[in-house]
Amino acid sequence: MKLKFGSLAALALFASAAHAQSSVTLYGVLDSGLLYQSTSAANFSGTAKNLGHTWQLKDGGIYSSIWGLKGSEDIGGGYKINFKLQGSFTSNNGKTGLSDTPGVTAVFNQITTIGASGPFGTIDAGRQIIPMIYAMADTDVRGAQYFGSILTAWLGLNQAAGWPGTSTNAPIGALYDSNAIVYNSPKFYGASLALEFAPGGVPGQFQGGTRESAVLKYSNYGLNLSGVYYSGHDTNPYPGTYPTTPAVPATGLNNNNFYYVGAMYTISGFSVSASFSSSNSYNSFSHTSYNFEMISGGLGYQFNPAFKITSGYYYLKDRNNSANHSSEVAVGAEYNISKATKAYAQVGYVDNKGTMNQTIIYGSPVAPGQSTTAAMVGIRHAF
Numbered sequence: 001m002k003l004k005f006g007s008l009a010a011l012a013l014f015a016s017a018a019h020a021q022s023s024v025t026l027y028g029v030l031d032s033g034l035l036y037q038s039t040s041a042a043n044f045s046g047t048a049k050n051l052g053h054t055w056q057l058k059d060g061g062i063y064s065s066i067w068g069l070k071g072s073e074d075i076g077g078g079y080k081i082n083f084k085l086q087g088s089f090t091s092n093n094g095k096t097g098l099s100d101t102p103g104v105t106a107v108f109n110q111i112t113t114i115g116a117s118g119p120f121g122t123i124d125a126g127r128q129i130i131p132m133i134y135a136m137a138d139t140d141v142r143g144a145q146y147f148g149s150i151l152t153a154w155l156g157l158n159q160a161a162g163w164p165g166t167s168t169n170a171p172i173g174a175l176y177d178s179n180a181i182v183y184n185s186p187k188f189y190g191a192s193l194a195l196e197f198a199p200g201g202v203p204g205q206f207q208g209g210t211r212e213s214a215v216l217k218y219s220n221y222g223l224n225l226s227g228v229y230y231s232g233h234d235t236n237p238y239p240g241t242y243p244t245t246p247a248v249p250a251t252g253l254n255n256n257n258f259y260y261v262g263a264m265y266t267i268s269g270f271s272v273s274a275s276f277s278s279s280n281s282y283n284s285f286s287h288t289s290y291n292f293e294m295i296s297g298g299l300g301y302q303f304n305p306a307f308k309i310t311s312g313y314y315y316l317k318d319r320n321n322s323a324n325h326s327s328e329v330a331v332g333a334e335y336n337i338s339k340a341t342k343a344y345a346q347v348g349y350v351d352n353k354g355t356m357n358q359t360i361i362y363g364s365p366v367a368p369g370q371s372t373t374a375a376m377v378g379i380r381h382a383f
Contacts, residue, residue, distance in 0.1 A: 022081070028067035031060050032091040033344070033378015037360070041367040044165040045240060046355055050367040057092045060146040060362060061344060061378040062334075064088040064097060066110065079118040086111035100127075100178050102166040102242050109168075110176060121185040127178040131194035131215040132260070135226035138217065139262030141273045141298030142312040146362040147376060148330020148348035150262075150275065150296050151175075153314035156326060156358030160318065161290040162283045164240040165365065171237050172279045172292070173230050173258035177211050190220030200233065200250065208250040209234045224264045228277075232256030236284045248284040255282040264298075271310075273298040291319040306336040316358055324354035340382045347375040 035058035041048035059065050068086030075081060087108040088097030099106035108127075115124030136154070137144035144151040154173060155163075161171040168176050180198040193216055200209025211232045218225040235256040239245040262275030277294040293316070300310035311331045318324035332346030348360040351371045359366055360374040 022071040022073035022083075024069060024071040026067075026069055027383065029063070029065055029380060029382045030091050031062055031065050031378065031380040033058055033061040033376045035061075035361065035364065035374065035376040037364055037366075037372060037374040039366050039370045039372045041357070041365040041370075043240070044159045044163065044357065044365045046162075046357070046368055048357070048365065048367045050370050054364075056364075058361065058364065058376060058378075059089075059091040061346065061376050062145050062147070062342070062380050064146065064362075065091040068108070068111065077118070079116065081114075081116055082122075082124070083114045084111050084124075098166070098168050100168050100176070102238050119186070121183060123181070123183045125181050127176060128180055128182060130174055130177050130180065130196055130211075130213060130230075131182060131184070132173055132213055132228045132230050132258070133175055135194075135215045135217055135228050136260060136262065136275070138219070138224045139226045139264045139273055139275055140296065140312065141264060141271050141300040141310045142330065142332070143310070145332070147332065147346050147374075148314075148328060148360050149312055150314065152359055152362055153294055153296060153316060153328060154277075155362060156314075156316050156328075156356065157279055157292045157294060158237075159357050159359070159365075160292065160316070160324070160355065161237075161281050162286055162288070163237045165363075166240065166242070167238050169235065169237055171235055171256060171281045171283060171290070173256070174211060174213075174232065174235070180211065187219070191216070191218045193217075202234075202250045202252075205250065205252045207233045207252040207254070210252075211235070211256075222266045224262075226260065226262045228258065228260035230256070230258040234284075235281075239285055251284070253282070253284065255284065257281065262296075269302040271298070271300040271302075273312075289320070293317040293319060307334070309333045314358075316356060318354070318356070321354065324356050326350060326352045326356035326358040328358055328360065330360065342380045343378075344380065345375075345377045347373070349373050 040054040070084040085108045113124040113126035140150040142149035185193040196213040198211040202208030213230040234250040258279045260277040264273035275296045295315045298312040302308040314328045316326040328350040330348035357368040
């Protein structure tokens with residue numbers, strides 16, 4: 001009888017523990033297509049030469065290929081403990097994506113967070129895609145895609161400010177921040193707030209290597225509005241010859257400031273977007289100050305739930321040198337073959353002047369001052 005009672009108690013305890021376990025989901029996306037680009041370069045250097053046209057199987061026509069794990073545990077009272085691990089990879093050769101240090105492999109190079117959610121909103125700690133990027137995507141008809149969008153235009157600012165493309169440590173704004181604590185508030189009549197603080201962990205310095213940002217968003221009645229402020233300390237791009245040439249030591253210098261306001265309105269399938277941003281930064285490695293403007297506009301139409309066309313225009317201007325400016329236009333069509341699979345085709349043109357080297361698609365550099373046309377057809381499948 002004691003054995004029977006003990007067995008029942010153990011079974012009940014096991015069932016209770018199993019019920020309390022977190023749910024874990026494995027997920028991912030493969031995105032690959034055929035890309036033609038009329039000019040190309042070996043890297044994002046300001047002295048890179050035009051190597052001519054290129055045909056290639058290219059990863060990430062819409063967004064990068066990714067895989068990850070995510071989970072959540074309901075601890076009662078409307079509160080949950082959440083985690084997420086996500087890494088990017090190149091679908092045509094299997095290589096992992098960039099980390100925040102050149103030459104360092106990171107399996108989960110995009111997101112490694114643990115946090116909590118509840119009536120107060122959400123708070124996540126770890127490496128993550130920062131609120132600034134989501135705010136820009138929400139106010140760009142092209143959705144901050146990897147081909148011809150507000151994302152590639154913003155990357156153009158970073159390239160012009162000396163980012164060599166070998167790590168995710170950008171001199172203007174940020175796509176990812178490590179060691180970040182991000183709070184997202186609940187919506188209140190369509191308005192929400194996101195706050196970020198990333199301690200630098202530099203001994204003896206409170207501001208050494210820190211990042212701070214604030215995002216205010218509104219989304220209601222087909223209207224999206226975003227306002228962004230981002231500030232970073234010691235955000236110098238690693239030199240292209242790192243680690244032979246060492247990184248600049250942290251001093252706490254506030255050398256990365258980015259401001260953005262954007263809007264997008266959708267009605268009866270039509271979408272229109274516009275944005276303005278300003279940035280200033282100082283590269284302690286090259287001892288150079290940068291001051292840029294970025295202006296965007298977009299138009300799109302959703303023909304039906306499966307098919308849409310989007311377009312965007314992106315203009316970059318060097319305030320310190322009027323000879324340096326760049327204009328880009330992109331048009332894309334997407335068709336949902338199924339809930340998990342999407343086919344797409346897109347074309348873009350960029351006119352770079354002076355030392356500008358804005359790219360049409362992420363990861364395919366062009367030489368400074370080169371006008372370039374690119375076209376890509378591809379498929380994106382989620383699992």
